[in-house]
Amino acid sequence: MQSAIPRPVQAAIYTDLGAIFVSMELSRSSWVITSLSRGAGEKMSRHSTAANDLPGLLELFAKLKGKTRARVGKDFPIIVIQEAGLDDYCIHRVLERDGVESHIVDPASILTSRRRRRAKTDRIDGETLVRTLLAYKRGEPRVCSMVKAPAPEEEDRRRVCRERRTLVAERVGHVNRIKGLLFAQGICDYEPLRRNRRARLEGLNTGDGRPLPPHLKAQIERELDRLECVLTQLGAVEAERDILIEPQKDSAPAPAAMLAQVKGIGPEIAALLWSEGLFRHFDNRRQVVAYAGLAPTPWQSGSVDREQGVSKTGNPRIRTTMIQLAWLWLRHQPASLPSCWFRERVRLNGGRVRKTAIVALARKLLIALWKYTTNSVVIEGVEMKVA
Missing domain, CATH: 3.30.420 (Nucleotidyltransferase; domain 5)
Known part of the structure; x- marks a missing residue:
């Protein structure tokens, strides 16, 4: 009723x-x-x-x-x-x-x-x-x-690193295509990125001693034309990137230039970290980690309590770059506090959690670099590049 x-x-x-x-x-x-x-x-x-x-x-x-x-x-x-x-x-x-x-x-x-x-x-x-x-x-x-x-200027500034990543992928595609065509003819020692690529192509012979077929040679020459065009554009984009991280005279150093001064951080990583995320305002470190998709995602219900890994819901460019930087950090900054923490953590677990610990190291590094660019808090034990 x-x-x-x-x-x-x-x-x-x-x-x-x-x-x-x-x-x-x-x-x-x-x-x-x-x-x-x-x-x-x-x-x-x-x-x-x-x-x-x-x-x-x-x-x-x-x-x-x-x-x-x-x-x-x-x-x-x-x-x-x-x-x-x-x-x-x-x-x-x-x-x-x-x-x-x-x-x-x-x-x-x-x-x-x-x-x-x-x-x-x-x-x-x-x-x-x-x-x-x-x-x-x-x-x-x-x-x-x-x-x-973001502001129009901030949105336009991050196009430099994104365009460079696209050009690098095109360069890899042209190089692999040329090497694949020559490998099918028994040629394994040709490097398309060397400056003598044109002269080297003229003297190539197939694995059975024959000169390169005319149509194959013409196809490779056209591939080299496209490769050289990509290399020219790549050089122009990298010049624009270097301007972004160039320190200004008679003024406080730009955050991107501050990142480039740290040993182990190259111009590409410094420009990408700044243009993709660190230029934003974050209230706390949790927001920084969440923006990069490196925040943990627990699964708790009753007696079930397990960790699902990082969320991967943030900026994928920053996340992949920080994972790469974490491996480079162990090589170039072995005496820093994050590197010491990583080695101790791996030692306590018998060396079986390196991949898991490297993600945690990337998260710690991102927070430390955010503090460094915003409040000039230098990471303990870090080495700077020699001027």
Whole structure:
């Protein structure tokens, strides 16, 4: 039997914050706008605009404010939320420039149903984003993770290291392709990266003493043309990178230059660590570790208590670079405090946890380098490069 007692109204949609809450589902064809306004019967409304139609989006926001003013007799600000995507923060910057409070959320941080078959539509996603924004503005802890948009200058600065990584991958591909073509002809001692690659190619003979076939030779020459183009661009990108870490005269050293002064940290690692993450403001070391994806992820339930490893939810470039730096640190900084901690930890475990301990060393190094660049706290026992 149905109870005659009236059920309490669900508090999932709470609008006593004095604002119009809007979520945006962005795609390449259209934008789905879900809004929750005061005086609308606590119901969400949905609108659709053409993709990349920013004037139409701002016009829609003006209509929402006008309808709310007509119903309530009072103006309310608009608060917008959207998922982090491929729009490169352009919409976020346009909204903030027009005085609209905008938030970018990490979609992986939003709680969803754990059913095996979960319904997913733009309508459901839009309502979920609005409810997430409401909970975030109410001050509920850990409801989601908001993304802090970098400044255009900071965003442009990190393209140097990313482009270099792309060019290095292309260089490796061209070199391996040339070596593979020659290895099929019985030639194993050709190095495409040497300066005499053209002259060396002219004197090559196959394994059975024949000169290189004409079509194969022409193909390798075209590969060398592309390889030399990549090498030229790589040199230009590395010159731009060196400018980023160059110490300025008559001023305090830049954080990237401070990193490059530490023995074992080269110009590429110094520029990447600074441009990818250490330029940001972090309140504590837990935020630094979480941004790099090196935070531990425990699994505890009743009597079950085990560690799943690092979260891997942060910046993958910083995480892989710190693992590489940890191995280099053991070689170039053997007397430092982190290296001594690593050797003692491995010794106590019989030498079986080197790979696990190197991740812990990378986490400790990242925290130590963050303190070094922000507060000039030098790592104990570290060696600096000779000027």
